[in-house]
C-alpha cells in the first residue's frame with residue numbers, strides 16, 4: 553500500500569510540472585525514463601519500426617523490406633517470440649534490429665514498479681533466448697511509461713524509443729497509412745507501424761502489409777535511406 557501511495561503522490565507532482573498525460577505518453581517526456589523519438593537530423597535517413605510481433609504475417613513484411621534493401625526495427629513481445637520463434641528469428645537473421653516491447657504487451661499505467669520490472673525483464677529474457685542476443689532498445693506498449701521503468705531500463709541497458717509519426721495502421725487503410733507517413737518524412741524520423749496486434753494470435757495486419765508495399769518503394773525512390781533505430785541514432789561524422 554505504501555508504494556502505491558508514494559507513487560500517486562509522485563504522479564500528482566509529475567502532473568503539476570508538465571501535464572499528466574504528457575508525462576506518461578508524451579514522446580519527449582523523460583518523467584518515467586529517458587527515451588528518444590528522433591535520430592540524426594543531418595542525414596536523409598528514416599527508421600521504420602514494427603511493434604507487437606512477430607505474427608504469422610511478419611514474413612510478408614520482411615519480403616518487401618528485403619526487395620528494397622531496407623533495414624528496420626521490430627519491437628517484439630516476448631510471448632509472441634516464444635509462440636513463433638522461427639518467425640521471430642527470421643527477422644534478426646535478415647539483419648533487422650530487435651527491440652523489447654514487454655512480455656505480454658502490458659499497459660504499464662498505474663501498475664506497481666515490480667509489475668513493470670517483471671514485464672520488461674521477462675520480455676528481455678525471452679527475446680535473448682530466441683535471438684541469442686539481448687535487445688538494446690525498448691518501446692513501451694501504447695507509449696505508456698510508468699514508475700519502475702527508468703530503473704529497469706538502466707539496469708538492462710535499454711534505450712527507450714518513441715516515434716516521430718504513428719501510422720495508425722491498426723485502424724486506417726494501407727493507402728492512408730502510407731500517405732500519413734509520406735507526409736511526415738524528415739531527416740531522422742522514426743515511423744511506428746505494427747506487424748502484430750497486441751496479444752492477438754493470427755492477427756489481421758493486411759492494412760500494415762499494404763501500407764509497407766506502398767510506402768517503402770516511395771521512400772527509396774525519394775532517396776530516403778531506411779536504417780535501424782541504432783543506425784539512425786548514430787550521429788554522422
Ligand SMILES: [Zn+2]
Pocket residue numbers: 603604653657692693694750
Ligand atoms: Zn504495441
